[in-house]
Amino acid sequence: MSADISLSCDGLSVGPSPHVHDQSLSTQAVMLYVLIALSPVITAAIWFFGAMAVSQLLLITATCMLCERLFTWMRGQPCPLSDGSAAVTGIILALSLPATTPVPVAIVASLTAIGLGKAVFGGLGMNLFNPAMVGRAFVTISFAAALGGTGYVDPQGVEIITQATPLSMSGAQLESYPSLLHLFVGEHNGSLGEVSVLAALVGGLFLCLKGVAAWEIPVTLLAAMALLTVIGQLLGAAIDPDMTVLALHLRIDQALCSGALVFGAFFIATDPVTSPISRRGRVVFALGLALLIWIIRTFSNYPEGFMFAILLMNSVVPLINRYTIPLPVGAQPQTKKEAAS
Amino acid sequence: MASTAPASSAPGHFLGGVHPPAHKALAAAFPIQALPHPKQLVVPIQQHIGAPATPCVEARAALSAGQRIAEAKGFISAHVHAPLAGTAQKPANVTIASGRHLPAIPITVAADNPGGEQSFQATLGGHWDLGAIAGLEPSAIAPQVAEAGVAGMGGAAFPTHVKLSAQEKAPIDTVLVNGCECEPYLTADDRVMIEAPQAVLAGALIAARALAAGRVVIAIEQDKTRAMASLKEAIAQAGQALPGVSVEIIGLTPHYPMGGERQTIRAALGRIIPEGGLPSAVGTMVINVGSCTAVAAAVLRGLPMTHRVVTVTGRGIAQPANLWVPIGTPIEHLIAHCGGLTPQAQRVISGGPMMGFALGNLSAPVTKGTSGITVLTDADLGDAPRTACIRCGRCGEVCPMRLVPSRLALASRHENWDLARSHHILHCMECGCCSYVCPASIPLVQWIRVGKACLPRD
Numbered sequence: 001m002s003a004d005i006s007l008s009c010d011g012l013s014v015g016p017s018p019h020v021h022d023q024s025l026s027t028q029a030v031m032l033y034v035l036i037a038l039s040p041v042i043t044a045a046i047w048f049f050g051a052m053a054v055s056q057l058l059l060i061t062a063t064c065m066l067c068e069r070l071f072t073w074m075r076g077q078p079c080p081l082s083d084g085s086a087a088v089t090g091i092i093l094a095l096s097l098p099a100t101t102p103v104p105v106a107i108v109a110s111l112t113a114i115g116l117g118k119a120v121f122g123g124l125g126m127n128l129f130n131p132a133m134v135g136r137a138f139v140t141i142s143f144a145a146a147l148g149g150t151g152y153v154d155p156q157g158v159e160i161i162t163q164a165t166p167l168s169m170s171g172a173q174l175e176s177y178p179s180l181l182h183l184f185v186g187e188h189n190g191s192l193g194e195v196s197v198l199a200a201l202v203g204g205l206f207l208c209l210k211g212v213a214a215w216e217i218p219v220t221l222l223a224a225m226a227l228l229t230v231i232g233q234l235l236g237a238a239i240d241p242d243m244t245v246l247a248l249h250l251r252i253d254q255a256l257c258s259g260a261l262v263f264g265a266f267f268i269a270t271d272p273v274t275s276p277i278s279r280r281g282r283v284v285f286a287l288g289l290a291l292l293i294w295i296i297r298t299f300s301n302y303p304e305g306f307m308f309a310i311l312l313m314n315s316v317v318p319l320i321n322r323y324t325i326p327l328p329v330g331a332q333p334q335t336k337k338e339a340a341s
Numbered sequence: 342m343a344s345t346a347p348a349s350s351a352p353g354h355f356l357g358g359v360h361p362p363a364h365k366a367l368a369a370a371f372p373i374q375a376l377p378h379p380k381q382l383v384v385p386i387q388q389h390i391g392a393p394a395t396p397c398v399e400a401r402a403a404l405s406a407g408q409r410i411a412e413a414k415g416f417i418s419a420h421v422h423a424p425l426a427g428t429a430q431k432p433a434n435v436t437i438a439s440g441r442h443l444p445a446i447p448i449t450v451a452a453d454n455p456g457g458e459q460s461f462q463a464t465l466g467g468h469w470d471l472g473a474i475a476g477l478e479p480s481a482i483a484p485q486v487a488e489a490g491v492a493g494m495g496g497a498a499f500p501t502h503v504k505l506s507a508q509e510k511a512p513i514d515t516v517l518v519n520g521c522e523c524e525p526y527l528t529a530d531d532r533v534m535i536e537a538p539q540a541v542l543a544g545a546l547i548a549a550r551a552l553a554a555g556r557v558v559i560a561i562e563q564d565k566t567r568a569m570a571s572l573k574e575a576i577a578q579a580g581q582a583l584p585g586v587s588v589e590i591i592g593l594t595p596h597y598p599m600g601g602e603r604q605t606i607r608a609a610l611g612r613i614i615p616e617g618g619l620p621s622a623v624g625t626m627v628i629n630v631g632s633c634t635a636v637a638a639a640v641l642r643g644l645p646m647t648h649r650v651v652t653v654t655g656r657g658i659a660q661p662a663n664l665w666v667p668i669g670t671p672i673e674h675l676i677a678h679c680g681g682l683t684p685q686a687q688r689v690i691s692g693g694p695m696m697g698f699a700l701g702n703l704s705a706p707v708t709k710g711t712s713g714i715t716v717l718t719d720a721d722l723g724d725a726p727r728t729a730c731i732r733c734g735r736c737g738e739v740c741p742m743r744l745v746p747s748r749l750a751l752a753s754r755h756e757n758w759d760l761a762r763s764h765h766i767l768h769c770m771e772c773g774c775c776s777y778v779c780p781a782s783i784p785l786v787q788w789i790r791v792g793k794a795c796l797p798r799d
């Protein structure tokens with residue numbers, strides 16, 4: 001059976017209603033908006049990291065699009081490059097890696113992002129995990145030396161990458177933590193896209209205003225993170241007087257402006273394919289995300305928790321969706337048992 | 342209670358919905374005009390929801406205008422009358438706009454019928470004696486309306502006498518007159534309100550009398566200022582025509598699907614019908630403005646429902662118009678009268694572009710529920726490329742029933758009936774908002790319709 005009929009009958013075209021369609025937004029337009037929103041972040045990355053950023057962005061985006069072409073060809077599908085989603089994945093992946101990423105590592109990351117992150121699930125819209133984060137996680141684990149905290153530092157590179165990334169400092173170094181202004185504008189070491197909070201905010205707000213990103217996610221995530229930081233401070237004062245764990249001693253503004261948090265909150269966590277459908281579900285998702293980021297920042301060896309947190313939360317999205325089916329107008333709330341069945 | 346309460350300025354809303362370009366200006370300014378009689382009518386015996394009527398005239402019988410030609414069968418059914426004098430032909434099958442094949446009685450129209458202008462004046466024009474309504478016996482109203490074969494003119498064509506029969510279990514306190522013509526392009530209801538406000542008011546008061554309701558609320562979209570003004574004037578003139586019944590106009594935000602009865606009730610009265618329930622569950626009876634005039638004509642003038650106002654509009658028609666049309670008129674006759682299709686015409690729709698039916702055959706007849714003929718061009722139809730669902734959630738945001746259309750469509754496609762039920766598929770009102778906005782151009786409501794039809798009932 002098919003619901004998709006548009007036929008011609010006696011010279012008249014016929015088809016099921018509705019006969020008109022909102023022309024203002026197509027999948028392509030959605031991706032275009034994402035690209036526009038990413039442009040401040042890209043600009044900031046190029047400003048701070050120069051040619052290294054340009055070559056990395058070009059390399060990874062091109063590889064991602066090539067992989068998309070390859071995998072759709074292998075599966076005998078029409079190649080939907082024109083929908084722009086592979087380019088978006090590529091740019092986000094490039095922005096989530098440090099400027100010092102070796103070329104082979106970047107290529108492996110692109111390959112896994114599109115191959116393991118997207119194609120194996122059936123392509124656009126079917127993937128469970130954020131493709132860019134899958135690629136990022138794969139290389140983070142496989143090439144720990146290149147992408148761990150020390151991998152970010154290159155004494156020979158542009159000035160900014162001669163210092164350690166803020167979150168990989170120890171608590172005792174808190175004194176030398178970059179100033180809020182530096183964190184906000186982006187003058188510190190980190191992955192290409194995460195350094196400038198300002199750029200991410202500008203682009204992110206545009207996305208939310210255009211209705212492309214669900215504002216509930218960044219708002220909930222950042223608010224929850226602020227709350228957890230306060231709790232962390234209290235905890236830190238009690239159990240960590242020697243200041244060994246940096247995350248327990250950061251101020252709220254430092255915690256919010258460090259790492260990939262703001263960039264990820266607007267550009268990665270809001271990926272509609274891998275976040276919940278309902279408003280309620282999105283809030284739950286963002287809360288879980290905040291908690292995981294905080295736990296990883298505080299208790300693990302990885303200085304930044306965003307990537308693993310998002311992958312873990314992606315995996316429970318179907319579960320969140322199942323428990324947050326919106327109630328139709330006029331419906332009685334179901335019992336728990338019914339909702340779960 | 343004052344019978345001329347001022348129009349409430351508080352805009353009414355419902356959740357979700359869309360704003361498709363309205364294009365009302367194409368036809369809104371044209372007064373209702375009588376269509377010249379066609380040579381032949383084809384009158385289906387089932388133009389309403391419920392049981393088909395049974396033909397009660399022999400082939401070759403001479404028919405007078407308004408003569409009953411098919412008997413209602415059971416309570417939820419409606420009589421059918423000959424719109425014009427003529428000769429009955431042998432019943433034949435006809436395909437109506439919705440695509441259903443139905444038996445119909447063809448009528449060869451006699452040459453000596455009085456012009457359509459006269460029937461228009463007799464049905465909607467002239468003076469209405471609103472004072473007489475107070476003297477009507479409430480329980481006698483529904484049978485009179487049934488006698489006239491009135492079925493809802495808003496689209497669904499539910500037999501109106503059923504709604505006018507007072508039910509002890511579900512008392513009605515409010516008659517809500519639905520003047521929200523939310524489908525783009527259509528202007529038939531708007532014209533009726535502008536040109537026959539007294540008839541609308543009379544029908545509403547009769548309904549209130551039949552159901553012993555104390556309140557009549559006329560809901561109109563705020564941008565229909567002319568309709569609002571003319572109704573206001575009619576209300577002021579009527580004074581306290583029916584003691585104990587207040588009449589007010591409520592302006593609602595122009596918004597699709599404001600005319601859906603759940604949406605109108607919510608926006609105008611703030612009442613929410615429980616899932617699977619009827620308006621009577623919240624003490625409300627909803628009646629379309631056109632149906633109001635039919636009720637008034639039936640009860641106060643003893644006229645059966647034989648004609649209706651049909652908007653012929655769209656950029657694919659040469660001269661848009663609002664026409665007074667005998668039921669059973671082939672749609673091609675309306676189109677010819679309006680100057681025919683333009684070269685750009687692409688799709689002819691019975692109804693509006695959001696919920697109407699595309700016609701493959703222009704000989705389909707006008708029925709009691711035909712509110713308009715919309716002819717769209719290629720540019721109107723557009724062709725957005727289909728992609729995979731990007732799960733943007735827009736479909737759910739615009740769903741006035743708060744469903745998750747992407748899920749429902751998926752469930753229908755995979756025949757996953759558990760998923761469909763857990764997401765309340767039967768609650769879908771098929772308004773089409775989801776398909777309208779989907780950036781991936783996925784035929785959501787189209788799939789959901791398939792799913793609703795195939796869902797195993799238990």
Ligand code: SF4
Pocket residue numbers: 729730731732733734735736737746747778779780781782783785
């Ligand atoms: S609007 Fe279309 S693309 Fe967006 S979630 Fe619904 S079905 Fe998917």
Ligand code: SF4
Pocket residue numbers: 736739740741742743744745746749768769770771772773774775776785786789
């Ligand atoms: S799911 Fe049904 S009720 Fe909801 S928007 Fe789609 S057609 Fe309308």
